[in-house]
Amino acid sequence: MKYDVVIGIEVHIQLKTKTKIFCGCGTDFGAEPNTLVCPVCLGFPGVLPVLNQKAVEYGMTAGLALNCEITPLSRFHRKNYFYPDLPKAYQISQYDQPLAINGYINLPDGKRIQITRAHLEEDAGKLIHSGDRSLVDYNRVGTPLLEIVSEPELSTPQETYDYLTALKAIIKYTGVSDCNMEEGSLRCDANISIKPEGAATLGTKAEIKNLNSFRAVERALIYEIQRQTKLVDSGEKVVQETRLWDEKKQITSSMRSKEEAHDYRYFPDPDLMPIQISPEHVQSIQKSIPELPQAKAKRFVSQYSLPEYDVQILVADRDLADFYEKTVHLAANPKMVSNWIITELLGLLGEVKIGINDCQVTPEYLSQILQLIENKTISGKIGKEVLLEAFKTGVSPEQIVKEKGLTQITDTNELESMITKILQENPKAVEQYREGKKQALGFFVGQVMRLTSGKAQPETVNELLKKHLE
Numbered sequence: 001m002k003y004d005v006v007i008g009i010e011v012h013i014q015l016k017t018k019t020k021i022f023c024g025c026g027t028d029f030g031a032e033p034n035t036l037v038c039p040v041c042l043g044f045p046g047v048l049p050v051l052n053q054k055a056v057e058y059g060m061t062a063g064l065a066l067n068c069e070i071t072p073l074s075r076f077h078r079k080n081y082f083y084p085d086l087p088k089a090y091q092i093s094q095y096d097q098p099l100a101i102n103g104y105i106n107l108p109d110g111k112r113i114q115i116t117r118a119h120l121e122e123d124a125g126k127l128i129h130s131g132d133r134s135l136v137d138y139n140r141v142g143t144p145l146l147e148i149v150s151e152p153e154l155s156t157p158q159e160t161y162d163y164l165t166a167l168k169a170i171i172k173y174t175g176v177s178d179c180n181m182e183e184g185s186l187r188c189d190a191n192i193s194i195k196p197e198g199a200a201t202l203g204t205k206a207e208i209k210n211l212n213s214f215r216a217v218e219r220a221l222i223y224e225i226q227r228q229t230k231l232v233d234s235g236e237k238v239v240q241e242t243r244l245w246d247e248k249k250q251i252t253s254s255m256r257s258k259e260e261a262h263d264y265r266y267f268p269d270p271d272l273m274p275i276q277i278s279p280e281h282v283q284s285i286q287k288s289i290p291e292l293p294q295a296k297a298k299r300f301v302s303q304y305s306l307p308e309y310d311v312q313i314l315v316a317d318r319d320l321a322d323f324y325e326k327t328v329h330l331a332a333n334p335k336m337v338s339n340w341i342i343t344e345l346l347g348l349l350g351e352v353k354i355g356i357n358d359c360q361v362t363p364e365y366l367s368q369i370l371q372l373i374e375n376k377t378i379s380g381k382i383g384k385e386v387l388l389e390a391f392k393t394g395v396s397p398e399q400i401v402k403e404k405g406l407t408q409i410t411d412t413n414e415l416e417s418m419i420t421k422i423l424q425e426n427p428k429a430v431e432q433y434r435e436g437k438k439q440a441l442g443f444f445v446g447q448v449m450r451l452t453s454g455k456a457q458p459e460t461v462n463e464l465l466k467k468h469l470e
Helices: 053-065 157-174 214-234 279-288 291-304 307-317 318-330 332-352 365-372 379-392 397-404 412-425 427-434 442-451 459-470
Strands: 003-014 077-080 090-093 101-107 113-122 126-130 133-137 144-150 186-196 206-211 241-245 251-257
Touching: 003 157, 003 214, 053 101, 053 113, 053 144, 053 157, 053 241, 053 279, 101 157, 126 459, 157 291, 157 318, 186 214, 206 214, 206 251, 214 241, 214 251, 291 307, 291 318, 291 332, 307 318, 307 332, 318 332, 318 365, 318 379, 332 365, 332 379, 332 412, 365 397, 379 397, 412 427, 412 442, 412 459, 427 442, 427 459, 442 459
Parallel strands: 206 241
Antiparallel strands: 003 144, 003 186, 077 090, 101 113, 113 144, 126 133, 186 206, 241 251
């Protein structure tokens, strides 16, 4: 039997506010355990939460960027459950009156995935398991989260990967979160089921947790499709449950059955007033949203005549796109700038695992290198060496070229004497060239470059060699 795959995604985004959502404690990642806490986020009796306005505005910003409607009246609820990392024994979240509803994301292939809702809530703490003990760090308790829930409209693991990639790019462009999965500021759970092809009724779903990368999401979904298909094909039933992804074993395993799940007993939080948002406030937030990835991609294609491949890499990160545009405004050739960023600069950044904003090569430095190449002061090969030196030291390319004497040799008399010497020392190669083996020219060019440490101007070398050989 053939099956349709049905996937829905829940994404938790940690909002980049300076303080928590209901108290004045900081949100810095990596602080000493249990140092960013107070009676409010530790759930002491008698304390009262105070809503962080910036968290609401960040949630609105993200919702609007995801094409959602901002609800004029939303409300916080108490979601009741006991767990060691939730000291109050309830989580303040939004239930039936969320902040934003009815959004969507367009995938690269044009398919539109609807977003059901985006609601605000507080984060829980973090459990650290060590041997037979579990330690609790409450620093993260009360950190503002925006939970973004998709409709179950994704059909393949690849579509899911594309959806998450697009969502992350949009959120990062708005600046409301750094979406760093390693630090837990973006976390996602996947719900997946299969049903007979064309059937209207959905199958029994499994929820997958412990997904620490988008590739892990993709691999976990591939495994889960195979697992559920085998079960149904053999006449067994898929159990509704929560499963964990094991990155080492590349399998999912059962965590808990949904039959054992708690009834959260939601009710409106009596300590927090409903959030009323005026149309004017929504409009002011809408105006603050920057150009988003898909709009920027279209503009890059039309304005800079770049191929789709280049554009997708450049606009995937807002900082990288900004770096590109700043460089283009200083250097005339948009495609040349794109080539050097994608092929050379991103390679260097990947080796040391830093972002473009932490790099010592500025747009001014890269434009200097490209101008030195275009006016034939240095060769492309030397340009790569200059880029590496500037990347390591932060010294300007012009200064590097000057101090290291990297300017191209264009003096024909100097080059002619070298060429004469090389031809005399390699009579067999000369004979081969004159017999029609034109690839021998590359050998001679290489010899000249070796003698000049790559500083000879290639065009001049080629012209002089052909003159002497022919």
